[in-house]
Amino acid sequence: MHLAxxxxxxxxxxxxxxxxxxxxxxxxxSRSDFAVAIRRAEDTELIPQWARDWQAKxxxxxxxxxxxxxxxxxxxxxxxxxxxxxxxxxxRSVPRSVHxxxxxxxAPTLLEFGTEEQRALAPAAIRGDTVWCIGMSEPNAGSDLAxxxxxxxxxxxxxxxxxxxxxxxxxTEAKLCCCYVRTDPDAAKHRGISMLIVDMSTPGIEIRPxxxxxxxxxxxxxxxxxxxxxxxxxxxxxxxxWRLTQGSLAHERAGxxxxxxxxxxxxxxxxxxxxRRVGVAEDPIVRRRIGEVSERASSLRALGYKGFTSFAQxxxxxxxxxxxxxxxxxxxxxxxLGMEIQGPYGPVTDNERSYDSGRWVxxxxxxxxxxxxxxxxxxxxxxxxxxxxxxxx
Amino acid sequence: MDFAFTPDQELLRAxxxxxxxxxxxxxxLRAHIKxxxxxxxxxxxxxxxxxxxxxxxxxxxxxxxxxxxVAAPGPFFASAVLGAPLLDAVDSDLLPKVLSGAQxxxxxxxxxxxxxxxxxxxxxxxxxxxxxxxxxxxxxxxGTVVLLDHPSMRRVETIDTTRPLYEVDASAGGTSIGRIxxxxxxxxxxxxTVALAAEMVGTARRLLAMTLQYAKDxxxxxxxxxxxxxxxxxxxxxxxxxxxxxxxxxxxAMTVEVGDDDRHRAVHVAKAAxxxxxxxxxxxxxQIHGGIGYTWEHDLHLFMRRAFASEALLxxxxxxxxxxxxxxxx
Numbered sequence: 001m002h003l004a005x006x007x008x009x010x011x012x013x014x015x016x017x018x019x020x021x022x023x024x025x026x027x028x029x030s031r032s033d034f035a036v037a038i039r040r041a042e043d044t045e046l047i048p049q050w051a052r053d054w055q056a057k058x059x060x061x062x063x064x065x066x067x068x069x070x071x072x073x074x075x076x077x078x079x080x081x082x083x084x085x086x087x088x089x090x091x092r093s094v095p096r097s098v099h100x101x102x103x104x105x106x107a108p109t110l111l112e113f114g115t116e117e118q119r120a121l122a123p124a125a126i127r128g129d130t131v132w133c134i135g136m137s138e139p140n141a142g143s144d145l146a147x148x149x150x151x152x153x154x155x156x157x158x159x160x161x162x163x164x165x166x167x168x169x170x171x172t173e174a175k176l177c178c179c180y181v182r183t184d185p186d187a188a189k190h191r192g193i194s195m196l197i198v199d200m201s202t203p204g205i206e207i208r209p210x211x212x213x214x215x216x217x218x219x220x221x222x223x224x225x226x227x228x229x230x231x232x233x234x235x236x237x238x239x240x241x242w243r244l245t246q247g248s249l250a251h252e253r254a255g256x257x258x259x260x261x262x263x264x265x266x267x268x269x270x271x272x273x274x275x276r277r278v279g280v281a282e283d284p285i286v287r288r289r290i291g292e293v294s295e296r297a298s299s300l301r302a303l304g305y306k307g308f309t310s311f312a313q314x315x316x317x318x319x320x321x322x323x324x325x326x327x328x329x330x331x332x333x334x335x336x337l338g339m340e341i342q343g344p345y346g347p348v349t350d351n352e353r354s355y356d357s358g359r360w361v362x363x364x365x366x367x368x369x370x371x372x373x374x375x376x377x378x379x380x381x382x383x384x385x386x387x388x389x390x391x392x393x
Numbered sequence: 394m395d396f397a398f399t400p401d402q403e404l405l406r407a408x409x410x411x412x413x414x415x416x417x418x419x420x421x422l423r424a425h426i427k428x429x430x431x432x433x434x435x436x437x438x439x440x441x442x443x444x445x446x447x448x449x450x451x452x453x454x455x456x457x458x459x460x461x462x463v464a465a466p467g468p469f470f471a472s473a474v475l476g477a478p479l480l481d482a483v484d485s486d487l488l489p490k491v492l493s494g495a496q497x498x499x500x501x502x503x504x505x506x507x508x509x510x511x512x513x514x515x516x517x518x519x520x521x522x523x524x525x526x527x528x529x530x531x532x533x534x535x536g537t538v539v540l541l542d543h544p545s546m547r548r549v550e551t552i553d554t555t556r557p558l559y560e561v562d563a564s565a566g567g568t569s570i571g572r573i574x575x576x577x578x579x580x581x582x583x584x585x586t587v588a589l590a591a592e593m594v595g596t597a598r599r600l601l602a603m604t605l606q607y608a609k610d611x612x613x614x615x616x617x618x619x620x621x622x623x624x625x626x627x628x629x630x631x632x633x634x635x636x637x638x639x640x641x642x643x644x645x646a647m648t649v650e651v652g653d654d655d656r657h658r659a660v661h662v663a664k665a666a667x668x669x670x671x672x673x674x675x676x677x678x679x680q681i682h683g684g685i686g687y688t689w690e691h692d693l694h695l696f697m698r699r700a701f702a703s704e705a706l707l708x709x710x711x712x713x714x715x716x717x718x719x720x721x722x723x
Contacts, residue, residue: 001402001451002395003647272722281722284715291665291714294721295641298662302640309396322633378626385625389605389632392620 005084012081016088019063025050028094046173046218047131051098055128058096064126065103067252072107073126079312083255090262099170102132104252106178109195113236113244118197121176135165135179135198135222136245143379145180146189146242150224152181152196154231159183159196161204161227167373171207171220174200184239193241197233204228213365254311257304257323264297264327267334267363274355275341289337296330318388325380328370335364396643402455409459412438417463419692425466426554429525432467439469440494446473447481447492450584450650454591454642461595464699466555471499471522474588478581479530483538483571487528497526501541501561509582509707511536511575515564519706523559524548531563536574542567553702555695583660586707587645590660590667593703594642597635597667599696600674604628604681611683618681627677631670638663638670658720661713668710671700 005013027050058064059073067082068074077085089096097103102125110118110125124130141148150163161181171177177198184192198205204227209220236244271290275281300323307319338360339346349358371377385391398406416435424431439460445453453474460469472491476498480488490496499522504514513534523529529541545562573581605628608619618624645663648656675697679686686693704710 001398001643001647003651003653005394268721275722287718287722288711288714290721291661291716291718294717295662295665295714296637298659299637299641299666302644302662303637305394305644306396306636306640308394313397319636322636325629326633326637381626381629382622384629384632385619389625389628391605391608391625391628392617 005080008078009080009084012077013084013088016063016085019061020088020092020094023057023061024092024094025054027051028054046170047099047128051095052128055097055103059123059127064096065252068126072111072123073103079254082252083258083308086252086255086258087262090259093262093266097128099128099131099173101134101169101174101178102126102128102130105134106132106176109178109244110235113195115232115235117232118235121197130175131170131173133168133171133174133177133200133222135168135177135181137167138164139166143376145245146193148180148182148193150179150181151185152183152194152229154183155228157231159229159231159234161196161198161224161229163224165222165224167210167219168222169219171200171222172209176200177222178235180241180245183241187239190242192239194238195235195241195244196229197235198227198229202227202229212369253320254308255304257300257307257320257327260323260327260331261297261301261304264300264330264334267331267338268294268297270356271334271338271341274338274360277355278341278343280341286341293330293334293337296326296333300326300330318384321375321380321383321388324375325377325384328367329377331367331370332364335360335367339364396640398455402452405452406455406459409442409456410462413459413463413465417465419695422464422466422555422692422695429466429557432465432525435465436467436469439465439467440497442469443473443477443494444492446477447488450587450646451643453584453588454646457588457592458595458598458642461592461597461699461703462599464555464596464599464696468497468499468522468526470556470589470592471526472497475500475521475581475585476526476528476530478584479532479538479573480570482573482577482581485538485570487540487570491528496528497522498528498530499523499526501529501531501544501563508712511578515562517561517563518549520546520559520561521556521706523561524557529561530570531561531567532573532578533563536572536578537569538571538573539563539566540568540570541565551702553698555699556702579657582707583656584649586664587642587649587660589703589707590638590642590663591646593667593671593700594635594638596696596699596703597631597638597670597674600671600678600693600700601628601631601635603693603696604631604674604678607682624681627681631674631677634666634670634673638666641666658717661717661720664708665710665713665717668704668713671704672710675700 062070062075064073066074066077066085069076107122107125110122125132136145138148138150152159152161177200179196179198180193181196182192183194204225206223207220275286280286303319304323342355345354347361348354351357386393416438421431442456445456477491479500480491491498499520501517501520503509503518504512505516507518517531523546529544531539531541533539541563544565546559549558549560551558608624609617611618641663645659648659679693682693685691
């Protein structure tokens, strides 16, 4: 057991810090407060130009995915160096990209399962030059993803897709889509799925933006009517698509918790500032609640490092589910506490009459998504109970 | 940041686990309820480990976690965890015999309010094992450490039969063996608190393990009750609390061991997280056991008692939350 990182990691961190201090865009620095994760009402563009430039710059300097080689936007960093990278980016609230599907999911999947031609799409996906979306969820396939029904039928050298996807992030901006389709309706549900690369400008695709309950829209419904996709766009083997849903940045997965835990800590710092401004920083109940949430966040950071240790030793660690469950639930509790601290002003969003322009109530509403998306809290508890604790299905 | 045990720590854990599985069954805990000397044969084994009390904090926590798993009775916590570091801090010549296990010691510090902070009161409370140890040392309001001369004492019954607590009258005085300043006393208490938190994680792990096994074995409606989602989700939450408490404890142990600046904050986090884990494991553990867990015959209550009593010792969960707030807000 050791507290500190080694000199190799600290040297790596120093290099990153020097790069960030010289290059972090003003648009990121101007919002480096607890609410950085919350898109502001005045943000009209889903993927603003500064974010595109920043992602490209990170790629060109080998700081986009450090664990990858330079041609893929990295510098062959070790797993521990990658954790240091994620730690430093998170503590400074510096995002790599404002659209995750391309670099975080599509590129690793193509690199692992794609043909040579498909793998060649990865650098632009990581650099952000090509915006991707992922066609997974459907109206009747949410938590039960393998129940997806969008059909693709092989017709000569083309697949023909009919069906509907929903909650498709960045669909309005995306040039390409990694789309999960049912290619064998008679097989067991996990066995009849394939993945196709779909050009979003293909005739027969209709995109309807889907607005969040807070009025913002970064995902959409996508309708497919007789959409023709070349057979060569099949990724991996026919009917072997379920295996591909597991594709993501495996070497980063053990460190992704750093971002959510850092955000929790920054939100707690914001809560303390709020309590001071509201004049309740000496209130014993408020103080105890702040102590409690701080204990939760700190213990999750320790759990994250513990999980990373298991990962670095080569064992598959179950900590991901614990961290996903606990950090998303704690996030909700923090914003709710922020509202509670303001008393009757909790729900006020009027800029001239509210604390922090209503960020706490807006943040609470946005945080509802975090216990649903990416495997709901209930699904995480199922995973813990069945795969970690070995309880019967 | 490395949470892996060294081979020596793995060996210590395996040794402790094997020894305690053999020497500290629930039958011993039951015998100890009526007769405190029932724990003496166990102490003959555990005293060999007394040096851990002033050794590396992580090693001590590894050992304490295993003691918590079996809710071991006896003076290890009082003597090795609380007493030895205090004697060490004042450079007392009583220390070698305590570290060798030849003598046992306990510490009287808290006053009437039960808080483990320096105070001038002669009536000391929550003194563990005062009647079963050889020496009782008290800390006075000016930091003088006094070896009490046959102090009068009274056992205060608590829910926990495994760790007897006493009120000790320090007014008759004794021999001064040195003086400790408030900052050094804080270090002694931080060390003892993280060790107690490790013990509580062990007890929580035991409650979780018993409950998990029961959920797999017990059938109702023709299936194991552990196949019901309502039961599964309770166990998942218990397990989450144990996991994060375990991590918080060993992080704190590492900071205490090297005197890291973050150690006091980390110890408050560890004790509070362990308190939450232990109480949840006890409450949901008995709920999942149903009626059988509510009986005297079932062993569950032995560990549930320890869980609730430890949560209140050396600062409740809420008290540690308040200290965290003091560190963060001021």
